[in-house]
Amino acid sequence: MEKKNIKFYIIRLINILYKVYKLFCYKKKIIKLRKIITNYNYRYYILNNSDILDYQYDKLLIKLVKLENLYPYLKNKYSPTQLVGSKYKSFIFFKKKNHKIPMLSLNNVFSEYDLFKNFFSPIKKIIHKSNFCCELKFDGIAINLLYKNGYLVSAITRGDGFFGENITQNILQIKNIPHILKGKNLPKNLEIRGEIFITKKNFKILNQKQLNKTKLFSNTRSATLGILKLNKNINTKILNLLNFFSYGIGFIDKNFFLSQQEILKKLKHYGIPICNHTKIYSSYYKIINFYKYYKKNRHLLPYNIDGIVIKINNIKQQNIFGHTNRAPKWAIAYKFPSQEKLTLLKKVTFQIGRTGILTPIANFHTVNINGVNISFATLYNINEIKRLDLKIGDNIVIQRCGDVIPKITNVIINKHSIKKRKNILIPKICPSCNSILKKKKNNILYCTSELFCKSQLKAYLKHFISKNAINISFIGEKLIDKLVDKNLIKSSVDLLNLNIFTLSKVDYLGNKSIKKILKFLKKKQKITFSRFLFSLGIPEVGIVTSNIISFFFKTLEDFLNTNITKLQNITNIGKKTSLNILNYIKKKHNINIIQNLLKKIDIIYSKKISEKNFFYQKKIVITGKLKFITRHNLVNQLMILGAIINTNISKKTNILILGINPSSKLLKASKFNIKIINENKVISLLNKISNFEKY
Template structure:
């Protein structure tokens, strides 16, 4: 199934996606540990990149089991565990020349190097094999291990000893008494192909690619099986060492070679980003003729003292990066476009393709993202398309092969109604996706919404997971959240359940107990469980704290629902340069129906009608007007069609904002949503109020707005202190505001405060009020 773009994810969708990615990557880690991977390195990197991008956009959602906090794969149970003397960490990735330039610039900034000082690196092919850590004591091989999870690997000593490239005793001299030499075990392409051909002829297991082959060969219980496999080794790094043995990365590679290890002959010392990129493109050109698989180039700072200063961040060293090659591409035929409906009603197009192999994986579907993307690329059913696997969880269509287009191929018309329930599919202003308006009447959304309702951060109903929800929905028992609680008191349905395999008295008793335990629910969990678009768990908490109890929130939500701004007002407000002050001036304008300046140009008419409005705003207004009557209409829209005060109050809650406020209003504007909520509340016993702020301070219960360049404290400090004293901090001024704390440079908020009679305080006066 195609995944939505990260930019389109709401907080709730992002949390669900992070949970899915954590589970999926854990599964692939386990498969890798058993030498049975299902996806390529590029696909795994794409999963990791998507996870990291979502965490960057939603830092509060980073999970304890996040893949960004892990390295490598878990240790298989069939081998003993080996703790690495120094962790084997992963590398960050670069995907284009700009990433390499940024990498070098970050190093220069971190080390505070002058602009004219050259930075030397060692660039080496990134071998697509299996990492190994080989421990030598007094020059003798004593232990070998896989990378595993980075801190502990699998003991494969006996298997590694069968590789001719790995010396059992170090040659030469100068090696430390204890050293862990690290490198990559790989299979040359010709030998791998010959092995597969022989195995297929004999009816034995074959491998999908050389990397899988190397991993599987090293995890053989019988070392003699490994000995019969064509495996090679390149040394490129080290872990624990009893003493320093080199001053640069390049010198370390020379020492490895002198001690009997093969070192990749394409490893090169080079200076600057330009030199790195040159090596990269050279290896990219020569890639097919190397005789072994590589999937990029690794760059490492050459000076080891600089490596030490740069250190590590999270799971990766600052001094190294892997510059990945672009994904392989293929062409195939687009046989159809399927529309999938997500939990929040978003309509996502998925390309149905004639099967084709890309990067060792058979592909049948690809993402088309949204209707704009289809139109931009002019993708039509029947087209021959270029496909690649890069930068996304599933493949994407890069382009259309225009000269192979069938004569009868027609432009694709994106549906305006939900393909599941037939409800209208609307595209909100400023969004790239159409959404089904069916809500809980849409079968495609219903189970997903119910899954969200019982999820951990919502109602967290024990014993009621996806499998049970689907089964109960298919039997007609659950159509809305209230039905879950009705089920717990429906003796007839419960008796039917007891008679089924897999349940019984104990299971049913536990299910009922889990449901009944949630008849008492915290306000923030209830709000999150409703599944309102753009209302995640953090926003739910902010709303709960602001309103305090369900009755206050519900009343405000219904008031906001009756004050949703018209599309015309939204268009007006989104004009370039059209600020809240501009709208206020327009709403307050007292204009005659007769044009007092019939001969004046339009810009002058606007200046006369709305004095004080800046030129950028007038230019935006000029795009919406042609004459005096249309100016009158704009003034009416500004005065009558804007959001209600309550909607503005919700939008002004610090951390909530206008998008989430509008989502609340639109949710409660729908009658069927109101019915669903009412039915749910009837089934609950207690909705616990949000934690009460302090009530015994000078500012408890007061609404405060901070504006201007605060000098005594940061905006975050001011907000945190005010909230700790029981005040509500808002981002906008209204007649409900009690105090405006104004620093230097206060602008439109100061004018609004004066208009509404709000008390205006300096920073010193505010500190005196709250006791310093």
């Protein structure tokens, strides 16, 4: 018995020691995590120079919350999970001031499962029925505006939630923040909470002004904070780039509001700007659809958002749930998946495009953003390398702009990476033809060899065969690469004169493919004047410009004999485009190409267009799949009738042509009250136009 008891106590002692050891290990983990997060808070809130992405920071914070929930006795009031922002001194020029009611942060969730588990499920246990106010989550700086008897008396940043920085003088310069509230019977004391942000358009303007001389702002939030931190000799025009939206109130003398929706309506009545995209839902599934809609279409908004905010609408129900030291329990931020990822720059290669400009391509370790693997991104030109201060071995931030185009937005330099950085060697000769590169006025390098450079020739021929140009079937980009690499073709004329002898020299090109190509090329191509002009690849002469020129000149001969005065008299044709056209038509080599092309191409000139036709000079955008006519043919037919075809919706758009499964262009068109017509209506209108000609 004694031996058994001894064995029992030994096992028990081992278990106790193991638990103590485990607790010690977790305590070390928690302390380490707190230090790391506190340091990131300091860099983010104070230095405005974060070296971690938002989603990485959120993961660290979630990890700390889980550990503290597992061992609640290790919690303390100084933990980042219990604090808002940073307690360090931030805006060195500004004095601290307290909020009348603490200005808390929000808890975040990143999945539908966590949203239901951490927010909706606890609410359902206490409140069976409730409405929810769904708002957009702006990527800016939180601010608290204090109005006394309707007059703005102070503006304070969030700070640590209890004390913020008094930046009233700067806030007074922001155009859409009223100094005096509208209406009667205004509260004696009213704290209005909201977000200061900068629009995407103003962000570009700001970086062009180069406010930060050493390095341009990498994102809209850092730009907003950077402007607000300015004090000495501040330019009012810079502050005017900022905007404000309110999302609620703090202190009020008598809270007579019944709901969040009512608060927002009253704020609007007072003249305070609020976001118009707020919705009230009682259905969980409608809230999820609201989230999914803005997740997909956020790139259409003029400002950046990083998620949505869901709040219990009823104020009494909000009070039932209350808040923690850090965040309210009646509201939560449902954040979008990050459009940014951190990776390592391996190398930079250089390419020559159709216009001869040298384009750097960044190659990096593959990252997956929203289900898409990305391993390279264009750097546009060498100025972008200087702007980013980019070097081989850098940790770089990759973003998918508009969920499509990968872009390097920032370089994160830390103690570990600074020694490994290597300069990017900018080439002095063309990587394709070895000719010496020249510099334009804006320091952009370009190759002067034109179509004698294989890279430029390949790019031009791919442009030449495209649908909006000559539209050559059975010849693809890979075949063009092979033909040029083997020196089998040296111009667009050679391409149209391909024969069986030449094509048989191309590897892996079968007899069937050769027969199809030759059969197609045997027929003389019939091309509208505007498409022919576009096919020439003249710099700055795109589809719309080609269309405009084709209406101005009756024949190709008229066009080739033009002068600077005539060109500049054409609507929407500027000096730069005019000079590019003259430079092109003055070269004998180009004229010889055109003359030889005319042996294989018939140009169709439009009959005189009646200005009374429905489509004349209308700016038109097409969305969705067309059932009865190909998009390519429709575009050409509309251009013959004098229409101007655009790819993006704007306030100046006149007509949106609607196909099956339209994109978000439909919503944008509805917002701008643009005329929308379907495919059947378009075909009916085309049939009514007597001078309409199919080809």
